[in-house]
Amino acid sequence: MACSRNDPRIDYHMDENTRMSDKSGTTANTVWHAHKICRHHREFLNGQRACLLWFTGLSGSGKSTIAGLVEERLHEQRKLTYLLDGDNVRKGMNGDLGFTDADRIENIRRIGEMSKLFVDAGVITLSAFISPFRSERAAVRDLMREGDFIEVFVDAPLDTCEGRDPKGLYQRARSGEIKNFTGIDSPYERPDAPEIHVVNDGSLSPREVADQVVGYLRQRQFI
Ligand SMILES: Nc1ncnc2c1ncn2[C@@H]1O[C@H](COP(=O)(O)OS(=O)(=O)O)[C@@H](OP(=O)(O)O)[C@H]1O
Ligand SMILES: Nc1ncnc2c1ncn2[C@@H]1O[C@H](COP(=O)(O)OP(=O)(O)O)[C@@H](O)[C@H]1O
Secondary structure, three states, rough: OOOOOOOOOOOOOOHHHHOOOOOOOOOOOOOOOOOOOOOHHHHHHOOOEEEEEEEEOOOOHHHHHHHHHHHHHHHHHHEEEEEEHHHHHHHHOOOOOOOOOHHHHHHHHHHHHHHHHHHHHHOOEEEEEOOOOOHHHHHHHOOOOOOEEEEEEOOOOOHHHHHHHHHHOHHHHHHHOOOOEEEOOOOOOOOOOOEEEEEEEOOOOOOHHHHHHHHHHHHHHOO
């Protein structure tokens, strides 16, 4: 399917929002290069509207499970997706970061920038990270174009998460073996106004919860 420069469905103006943020000012002597092929061309090619689904919640709340099921549903509908997941990213690009507040802030900053690149590639991006601080989630939202950032609060009570404890981390945090564990001795700031708030306390199956997220995407015509 060709994408000509006369296609009325495409906004060919350079997207200001594809510029990387520079809070430190260290890129003052670099100049943004506007390439001919932009996000809109890639979305056209992919036959979809890109967005960022940002899953936040306690460890064990079900972020990975729900995000994975949502991705499967999208894949079945021939949508191009990519799922960035806390444990996986920390094994690679963010392998140098731990769980102090400062490291979590840097973790989310890098993931926000990376998510933005995926969205710019025209991909429906799913990012599943505890992302415990409101200010960092707001910073990622600010990186994105209005309407592209969909915050999904995976809400499960701490005692439910602790009861699941699939990796035995809560037990180790309670015994003091792991420090700065979210919900134990490190804070989790609940979202004030997430686009999607799913309660994943076990009263619904993961599939039913994932359906709520897919329903939102359908209702808002992302898919
Ligand atoms: N101290 C501490 N606190 C919270 N979580 C811990 C900790 N140490 C290791 N883990 C494991 O790391 C996963 C969370 O990584 P994230 O990158 O999502 O965390 S954060 O957003 O930077 O807060 C998290 O994965 P999930 O359980 O999938 O959330 C844990 O497996
Ligand atoms: N709705 C649910 N009902 C029962 N168990 C669930 C539900 N959602 C997730 N789980 C289970 O809870 C555990 C933690 O889920 P996970 O997706 O790894 O959470 P997170 O990524 O937030 O740490 C897993 O063992 C998963 O199978």
